[in-house]
Amino acid sequence: MTHHTLLRQILDYSSRADPYPLYAELRRTPVLQEGSDLFVVSTYWEIKNLLHDPRVSSDARNLSPGAAGTLLQEEESALPPAFLRLDPPEHDRLRRMAMRPFGPPETPRRVHDMRSELARIVSGLIDGFGDRNQVDLVEDFSYPFPVTVICRLLGIPREDEARFHAWADTIAAGLDPDPDQDAGERRHVTQQARTELGAYLSELVEERRTAPDDGMLSELINQHGGTDGQMTRMEVLSTAALLLIAGHETTVNLITNGMLTLLRHPDVLERLRNDSGAALPIVEELLRFEPPVQLLPQRTTLADIDIGGTTIPKGASVWLVLASGNRDPQRFTDPDRFDPDREDNQHLGFGSGIHNCFGAPLARLEAQLALTALARRLDGPRLVKDPPPYRQNAVLRGPRHLEIAFDGLRA
Template identity: 70%
Template sequence: MTQAILRQIIDYSHRADPYPLYEELRKTPVYHDSDGPFVLGKYYDIQGLLHDPRISSDMRNRKAAGDPLGEADEESALPPAFLRLDPPEHDRLRRMTNRSFGPPHSPRRIYEMHGELEGIVSGLIDGIEDPERIDLVDQVSYPFPVTVICRLLGVPREDEPRFHTWADIIAANLDPAPGADRAERDKVANNARTELGMYLAGLVEERRKKPGEDMLSQLAASHGPDGAMTTMEVLSTAALLLIAGHETTVNLITNGMLTLLRNPGVLQQLREDPKLAVPVVEELLRFEPPVQLIPHRTTLADIEVRGVTIPKGASLWLVLASGNRDPDRFEKPDRFDPLRGDIQHLGFGSGIHSCFGAPLARLEAQLALSELARRLENPRLVEDPPPYRQNAVLRGPRHLPITCDGIRP
């Protein structure tokens, strides 16, 4: 190839359809050129490395030199969230966070939000004023998960618009526009992080004095077997839940509706049977995952994969979306088929860093897509492909213009 395949993957011109590049990548299961990271695109290799303790997520271990896609400098006062830590720090913080989020300590938290989530997404659809001009991102798939995470954390409803603003600025910095002033964007994003941290600090202080049933109260006041989180750990965890969870869910819902509109037969089936939303979302996580790849992992020892030695200290990229379409793992992988019998995808990763918010993201996508399928009359894409975000990691349309004949009650 005339250009390194990894550089093509992150080139915006391939954003609308990177899958032919992933197919090319799989022909060289352990891809490496002289000035870049090691890149893997086969399902079983990726799955194995996601469970391998010799792979580090800690930024302090990372050798980013030579990576064609660097990360923005974050001059944040907040410590790294558990997503960017290794055991034992990662395990301690993840256990402490999970006490207030899921089983075994809070097994019904997500289930009991079902009615509230239905109300939020229904209200957003009710608010669509012109059925002929809908931007699904701006009107549904973006505001829905931000509103949900605010309710989950216990952010007062009158403050939700402030969270929308902060989340938008911080997310935009992950998605730089060509030719943008990077230093200025970093400055604006760091200011937003600081404002978010100060706001959260005030909420944490209130919750410690007068805890409620919300997740922020439990993070701030809980004293389990691992002790209590420090204030800074609570702040970094809350910021992670707000930003990381929100970003992936926006893409999941938007990619989902785009895929359904390209597959009208499945859309009609979902309209007639809302229970189909469960396998639809699982197949979407395989077919069009919101997180396409995991960059910037570091090897802590020499690792051999398919006869190739990846040396200690190497930068490693795992292309989840390529593994999800590996024909050695899935039959007819380029076909969108919610009724396929085996959808053990990599859409939420795997291993100790598997997506913490997966139960909530699944439920949000199921409710949003089933409600959109039921209520939008004859929905159609205005342009295909739609305009995509710049980001190659969190891949999804920046806008999804659609039109329909009306909105059912």
């Protein structure tokens, strides 16, 4: 099997249900050069080192002309790059300002204080299954739960979900480095969605500027960040778009992949049903075993970097395969076994370094509450189809649908 064929196989949709054997092949060459300017990194310590290396940039403007990663580069649109796609000091300033209304140190209890409300949303969605004995977990639960949560958190009307759903799907699909897609058409479609989402958020910004509420969008607009100053209008829009999309896309995958894994491991499902305290280690192992973000394809080197016996030149495009690093036997014992009792589980499920997942505390809590409630309330749950149909996206890998049959609901 050639390296070129291996990489294309990983990206090919036919591998989406189980890419892990291909990742094992990939790890035989920890830093794989693909063509002249693309380097794929697949082993744990090499990925971890690069995530903490200031010579690795998240800003696509640093790519060399013609570099492989330019197919993912953002063009000018109504929305500039969000802080996730920037480097220090711009990244650090915007991330600090976004964190003020969300978490420590300025708002340390925001996620904690949402627990009871999240539990009510979960309970209401499961009650909504009614007398049915089969549901599509994605459509009926995994998608509406985090969407409802992020709308309430940001102060976005839940009834507008139908408007931003298509934009979010299109923008998320733009992350997928599918070599068989026309790059120009993908950029055009993605940028059109970003422009329309920007226009929608701009209307909300004006409403919240004159009539603020307790949502994060209002706080981003009206906060004064001390030495960091105040976000510009465009910075508010790009930050809100990032939180809206990232705040539900990855959590949908985490919950769906989680329930799929639990149904494949009924002993662990039974353990969770009888012990809600098991949710924490189960979710951490899920983040290692089936991470919702499989790879990060948008990194650029600012200098020559020697790593894993290979020199990655300045201006090269670097892809970090997080899901492969999470299954690296040099880091995790028996890595292909789902083991919630695993010790020292320092996975890459939320990345690492300065770009570690902003919403990780909320995503963890959502997954813990959701999976615990599903385990407790579904009587005799079982998969209708295994493997289920997956999303096209190789980056945000997860089932498009997950049909579950069950005998009824428990109180």
